[in-house]
Amino acid sequence: MKKNILLPVDFSAHSNNAVNYAVDLALEKGYSIHLYHNYTSASAVFEDENGRNETNSPTFKADILIKNLAESIKLKHPTLEITTQCERGMITETLPELATPSRFDFVIMGTKGITNDDSQLIGSTTYVISKKAKIPVLAIPTEASFTPIDKVGLLSNFKEEEVQTVQDFVNIIGKDFELKLMHVHYDHSSENRIEEKLEVWKYKIKKYIGVTNIAIEVDSIQGDIEDLDTVPEVINEMIHEEKIKILLVTRSRKSFFERVFTRSVAKALFSHPLVPIFFTKA
DSSP states (O other): OOOEEEEEOOSSHHHHHHHHHHHHHHHHHTOEEEEEEEOOHHHHOEEOTTSOEEOOOSSOHHHHHHHHHHHHHHHHOTTOOEEEEEEOSOHHHHHHHHOOTTTOSEEEEESSOTTOOTTSTTOHHHHHHHHHOSSOEEEEOTTOOOOOOOEEEEEOSSOTHHHHHHHHHHHHHOSOSEEEEEEEESOGGGHHHHHHHHHHHHHHHHHHTOOOOEEEEEEEOOTTSTTOOSHHHHHHHHHHHHTOSEEEEEEOTTOHHHHHHTSGGGHHHHTSOSSOEEEEEO
């Protein structure tokens, strides 16, 4: 069965970039796209020439915008299957109800929305949806563009749910990529033990999922280096050096992600991510 991408849009530049990413991915994989928008005060009504809101129109502004967006995509890519939907409500409430495995395979959305609120880690809307959604969420940074997914990083803290994260990703993308098991630690003396544990993870993933091209990347906090002394900064450096295309993050109650997210320094990783982040909920 053809996989279906749920793609929330708010017609901002950040959202449009996520649309471009989703379209390229859908074309490569043969997937369909469902454009989804929640009415807001900015998108619900038109303004007349005198700047007054026209509330009597049976067609809302967003209905026109989403229709035009779908038509512009179809004009460039006639074979791509696209559906649209607009409804009232808060997207953090309505989208998780819509994002069910029976209807969609995963969500793609920008890390920022129309408000461009840099005070929120990874964008408050994206973060809330990544917590609530019953299907994976792929968050796309503003500067990201789709390229062949040949290298994928998995943030690992030796939780069993991480294996399922890889399985969820494989179910969507396939197995044709190199997987980097990434772990950051504080204790330099424990590196050999950590690598041994990651070797066990490699075995589990190879045996149960069938991903065979796996490498281990272990790094430590460099307190003596002024610009590289936090977990997020070390992870970003690993992403850059290893040319990671997508970062896999497992959302569980006591996950590595949760501990990092509560720190103010996590903004370097999750408010301005270098690459798309694939969230799953354990």
